[in-house]
Amino acid sequence: MPSQPAEIVHELREACMSCSLQELCLPRGLYGRDLERLDALVERQGPFHEGDHLYRIGDKFGAIYAVRAGSYKSYTVDSEGREHVLGFHLPGELLGLDAIYPGHHVCNALALDTATVCVLPYAQLSSLASQISGLFTQIMRLMSKDISDTATLAGDYTAEERLAAFLVGLSERFRLRGYSPNEFNLAMSRRDIANYLRLATETVSRVFARFEKDGLITVDRRDVRLLKLPQLHTLCEAMGNP
Amino acid sequence: MQANSAISAIGFDPYLVRRYDVAGPRYTSYPTARQFGSAVDTAVYQYAVKRSNEDFIPSALSLYMHLPFCKSPCFYCGCSRLITSRPERIAAYLQRLYSEIHLQGSHFDRDRPVRQLHLGGGTPTYLSDQQLADLFNILRKAFTLEERALREFSIEADPRGLTPQRLQILANFGFNRISYGFQDFDPQVQEAINRVQDAQQCLELIGAARAAGFCSVSADLIYGLPKQTEAGFTATLEAVAGARPDRVAVYGYAHLPQYFKAQQHIHNIELPNADLRLRLLQRAVEVLSGHGYEYLGMDHFALPDDELVQARTNGTLQRNFQGYSTHAGLDLVGLGMTAISHVGDVYAQNAKTLDCYYAALDSGHLPIERGYVMSADDCVRADVIGRLMCYEELPFDPIERRHNIVFLEYFARELVALQPLEADRLVRVETDRLLVLPRGRFLRRALAMVFDAYLPREKTAHTYSRVV
Numbered sequence: 083m084p085s086q087p088a089e090i091v092h093e094l095r096e097a098c099m100s101c102s103l104q105e106l107c108l109p110r111g112l113y114g115r116d117l118e119r120l121d122a123l124v125e126r127q128g129p130f131h132e133g134d135h136l137y138r139i140g141d142k143f144g145a146i147y148a149v150r151a152g153s154y155k156s157y158t159v160d161s162e163g164r165e166h167v168l169g170f171h172l173p174g175e176l177l178g179l180d181a182i183y184p185g186h187h188v189c190n191a192l193a194l195d196t197a198t199v200c201v202l203p204y205a206q207l208s209s210l211a212s213q214i215s216g217l218f219t220q221i222m223r224l225m226s227k228d229i230s231d232t233a234t235l236a237g238d239y240t241a242e243e244r245l246a247a248f249l250v251g252l253s254e255r256f257r258l259r260g261y262s263p264n265e266f267n268l269a270m271s272r273r274d275i276a277n278y279l280r281l282a283t284e285t286v287s288r289v290f291a292r293f294e295k296d297g298l299i300t301v302d303r304r305d306v307r308l309l310k311l312p313q314l315h316t317l318c319e320a321m322g323n324p
Numbered sequence: 325m326q327a328n329s330a331i332s333a334i335g336f337d338p339y340l341v342r343r344y345d346v347a348g349p350r351y352t353s354y355p356t357a358r359q360f361g362s363a364v365d366t367a368v369y370q371y372a373v374k375r376s377n378e379d380f381i382p383s384a385l386s387l388y389m390h391l392p393f394c395k396s397p398c399f400y401c402g403c404s405r406l407i408t409s410r411p412e413r414i415a416a417y418l419q420r421l422y423s424e425i426h427l428q429g430s431h432f433d434r435d436r437p438v439r440q441l442h443l444g445g446g447t448p449t450y451l452s453d454q455q456l457a458d459l460f461n462i463l464r465k466a467f468t469l470e471e472r473a474l475r476e477f478s479i480e481a482d483p484r485g486l487t488p489q490r491l492q493i494l495a496n497f498g499f500n501r502i503s504y505g506f507q508d509f510d511p512q513v514q515e516a517i518n519r520v521q522d523a524q525q526c527l528e529l530i531g532a533a534r535a536a537g538f539c540s541v542s543a544d545l546i547y548g549l550p551k552q553t554e555a556g557f558t559a560t561l562e563a564v565a566g567a568r569p570d571r572v573a574v575y576g577y578a579h580l581p582q583y584f585k586a587q588q589h590i591h592n593i594e595l596p597n598a599d600l601r602l603r604l605l606q607r608a609v610e611v612l613s614g615h616g617y618e619y620l621g622m623d624h625f626a627l628p629d630d631e632l633v634q635a636r637t638n639g640t641l642q643r644n645f646q647g648y649s650t651h652a653g654l655d656l657v658g659l660g661m662t663a664i665s666h667v668g669d670v671y672a673q674n675a676k677t678l679d680c681y682y683a684a685l686d687s688g689h690l691p692i693e694r695g696y697v698m699s700a701d702d703c704v705r706a707d708v709i710g711r712l713m714c715y716e717e718l719p720f721d722p723i724e725r726r727h728n729i730v731f732l733e734y735f736a737r738e739l740v741a742l743q744p745l746e747a748d749r750l751v752r753v754e755t756d757r758l759l760v761l762p763r764g765r766f767l768r769r770a771l772a773m774v775f776d777a778y779l780p781r782e783k784t785a786h787t788y789s790r791v792v
Contacts, residue, residue, distance in 0.1 A: 271378030272379065272382070273378060287381050287435065290380045303379045304379060304380060
């Protein structure tokens with residue numbers, strides 16, 4: 083069962099049309115009537131609170147979600163009860179793509195802070211996509227990006243390379259959203275980062291401390307300031323473009 | 325020696341000091357403990373600890389342990405303490421302290437080592453060797469202790485009955501800093517405060533601590549005590565300075581007999597008047613700076629190569645409940661009756677009575693009774709006040725970046741309130757920083773008070789000790 087939101091936010095009748103994340107999200111490349119038709123499909127839900135699940139493993143699949151505000155963590159739990167973090171989702175990024183094939187959700191989506199999402203009922207979305215080629219193209223692009231992002235971590239890379247790539251990747255994602263690429267506050271814990279990068283929690287902190295000592299970054303709780311972004315890029319070159 | 329030039333370098337101006345001699349907090353925390361209330365309980369504290377574990381580089385830890393027992397009462401004392409000569413009372417307390425250590429340790433990630441540790445009281449040296457051994461065993465099991473070379477483990481010591489052998493035992497446990505309560509060597513004063521101790525024996529303990537391996541020895545003195553005279557205190561100062569402890573703390577006696585029963589033995593008429601108090605402090609500044617001690621702020625003097633002075637040079641000096649400390653940014657864990665913890669934005673204070681402390685731990689939970697959750701505004705002011713209490717310069721940029729404010733706008737009202745202090749040349753406001761001028765170094769508290777958001781509402785000014 084999809085979890086019930088605290089309240090349903092029916093803002094302006096416009097959703098996509100006045101959204102600052104248009105270029106990153108599904109509406110990219112759509113105009114006029116096409117954009118209106120997508121807009122009519124979208125329903126915003128929220129605010130959800132830190133710790134609220136958007137969906138859980140096994141929930142019947144009915145809609146794709148786009149993060150509107152806040153951030154999410156997607157994760158599975160193995161047979162021994164251990165959590166495996168699959169990814170972090172920032173505003174403009176989609177959740178639920180991996181549920182299309184099986185017809186039910188195969189991971190849990192958890193709000194890491196106060197969050198709002200846009201709900202895109204799948205049947206209507208795919209019907210619209212078959213009529214609007216721009217929408218179809220954008221959905222394909224976003225799915226492809228999802229696949230290539232996941233592949234990056236599969237290789238045999240050092241802890242330094244992994245964390246550098248993580249920070250560089252976040253920097254780019256923030257930059258695309260109009261935020262500073264050099265200073266950001268992250269909602270995930272060190273434990274989540276470690277899990278995602280397949281490192282021990284202590285190792286993540288050691289590498290953060292090492293980067294700080296070497297003058298590459300400064301860290302204050304979960305605030306990170308990148309002082310030498312080019313050097314971080316160099317560090318994770320071997321991993322290809324993160 | 326060159327007392328006069330030293331005085332002008334330090335900027336001690338008795339007329340100014342007198343003018344700004346208003347009651348105020350000591351700013352070992354901001355907000356001060358007076359703001360603590362029931363919003364913080366064990367659950368709130370535990371959540372704060374959990375969150376602090378999730379920082380990308382979680383801080384190392386600073387532990388404070390309160391051992392409230394003393395054999396006999398010193399009349400000036402305003403600390404939380406219990407007079408007893410019964411060992412079973414101490415054993416009963418320690419039993420609960422051990423379970424508290426175990427409980428607290430279970431909440432912190434093990435890659436957060438205990439870098440700083442302070443045993444205060446009461447009389448920490450009241451503990452037997454066996455009790456100290458047990459204490460360290462429990463600590464080692466519950467927490468990760470920092471490697472020896474990086475540790476700052478300190479203990480408050482009553483010099484009476486302390487031997488070089490005992491000092492060696494303390495050093496073997498891992499203590500590498502010690503502070504001695506000397507107060508005043510004048511026998512008249514000692515009698516009036518019920519703290520009679522042999523000056524010679526005291527002074528020898530300074531060298532003995534060093535010989536045992538302590539790398540920092542502090543002598544604690546108090547001015548403003550009953551029957552104190554300028555000549556007597558000067559003699560004490562000269563004797564102490566001559567023995568060259570690394571640090572000298574010169575505390576002003578706070579006469580609050582309505583709060584501290586033992587102080588009722590001290591009669592107002594025996595206390596130095598405001599003039600004499602000022603002269604006693606002035607003598608301390610003259611004698612100590614004449615012997616090469618640097619003034620850190622508030623009550624502390626230290627030799628130039630002492631780590632506190634070096635911390636100030638490196639920008640890592642800060643203030644916490646023990647006074648000045650070399651480690652900025654460690655989360656503080658308070659253990660024992662009345663002890664205060666500070667983790668993330670949460671202050672949490674333990675039960676203030678033995679009964680409540682015991683009851684909580686006997687039912688298996690932390691004895692946290694009150695505290696405070698810092699707001700965003702509290703965090704900004706804490707940064708500003710912390711900086712003013714320790715340094716000569718307060719650059720705006722780090723504060724602006726950290727808290728997302730424009731200093732001159734955010735503190736527009738405070739800057740107006742600073743104008744009289746500027747006119748008196750205690751401080752100078754520049755476009756990108758505040759400068760604490762030499763004349764302001766003895767009046768840091770007055771500067772800090774300008775930024776204290778809770779002060780205007782305080783009606784009971786007499787509950788704070790005087791600035792001097």
